[in-house]
Amino acid sequence: MTARKPPRLLVIAGSDSGAGAGIQADIKTASAFGVYAMTAVTVVTAQDTTGVHAAHPVPASIVRGQIDCCLADIGADAIKVGVLGSAEIALTVAETLERSGRGIPLVLDPVLASSSGMPFLDAQGIDILCNRLIPLATLVTPNIPEAERLTGLRLSHGHGIQAAAQRLQALGAQAVLIKGGHGTAGMIEDLLAWNDGIETFAFPRIRSSHTHGTGCTLSTATACGLAQGLSLPVAVGRAREFVQHAIATAPGFGHGNGPLNHLHGR
Numbered sequence: 001m002t003a004r005k006p007p008r009l010l011v012i013a014g015s016d017s018g019a020g021a022g023i024q025a026d027i028k029t030a031s032a033f034g035v036y037a038m039t040a041v042t043v044v045t046a047q048d049t050t051g052v053h054a055a056h057p058v059p060a061s062i063v064r065g066q067i068d069c070c071l072a073d074i075g076a077d078a079i080k081v082g083v084l085g086s087a088e089i090a091l092t093v094a095e096t097l098e099r100s101g102r103g104i105p106l107v108l109d110p111v112l113a114s115s116s117g118m119p120f121l122d123a124q125g126i127d128i129l130c131n132r133l134i135p136l137a138t139l140v141t142p143n144i145p146e147a148e149r150l151t152g153l154r155l156s157h158g159h160g161i162q163a164a165a166q167r168l169q170a171l172g173a174q175a176v177l178i179k180g181g182h183g184t185a186g187m188i189e190d191l192l193a194w195n196d197g198i199e200t201f202a203f204p205r206i207r208s209s210h211t212h213g214t215g216c217t218l219s220t221a222t223a224c225g226l227a228q229g230l231s232l233p234v235a236v237g238r239a240r241e242f243v244q245h246a247i248a249t250a251p252g253f254g255h256g257n258g259p260l261n262h263l264h265g266r
Helices: 022-032 060-074 087-100 123-136 144-151 158-170 214-227 232-248
Strands: 008-016 036-048 051-057 078-081 106-108 176-178 187-194 197-204
Touching: 008 022, 008 060, 008 214, 022 036, 022 214, 036 060, 036 087, 060 087, 078 087, 078 214, 087 123, 106 123, 106 214, 123 144, 144 158, 158 176, 158 187, 187 232, 197 232, 214 232
Parallel strands: 008 036, 008 078, 078 106
Antiparallel strands: 036 051, 176 187, 187 197
């Protein structure tokens, strides 16, 4: 009997040598959900739990080739875009997905800088992100600082967050998930704005220094849900629970912001 083929996810993102974030975290997350992960590497980093120490963008032609090879041969049921690394790569990814990725659910995690402060995209790259990639997105998943940078709004309360989500939708995104982890309240609230309105996902804040890669993991887990045919709010809710458990069971590696336990369900 022929085994059932798993859903397919193409991840377009950077490589994290410490494996807490980036494509390494994406592959582990997809594997945890039984999804087949392919990758198009945009940036190679020298990175550990204490920060990003160096970053080297991959030539844009190679990024294009990776995407084209994956989509033309294996195909994809969802696409996740993370770190882009340069305006040239951002434009190449946008042009390639405009040509070959239409109709495939796309989760865009607009990573503008590392948590340690290294910028991953300049002003020109952000302009391409807003005008070429966000209009392709099924879901955009900024944290509060990223949402502020992309919209020009200051976000300190629910109304402001809703306004930022609506502004990102006005750029063409079908839905927006603004993540509340950068706040200080005891509960973390993520706001999802989509065609059916506004939905809030609230979870207790886990006081932990091992949260490296939460954004990558959440966006990839959501993309896995879309690849498996889940509705957007169900995919987001499941992904949020997955991240909570991954933080709670983190292995405690490293001397800084350590990685999650992506395989806690195994």
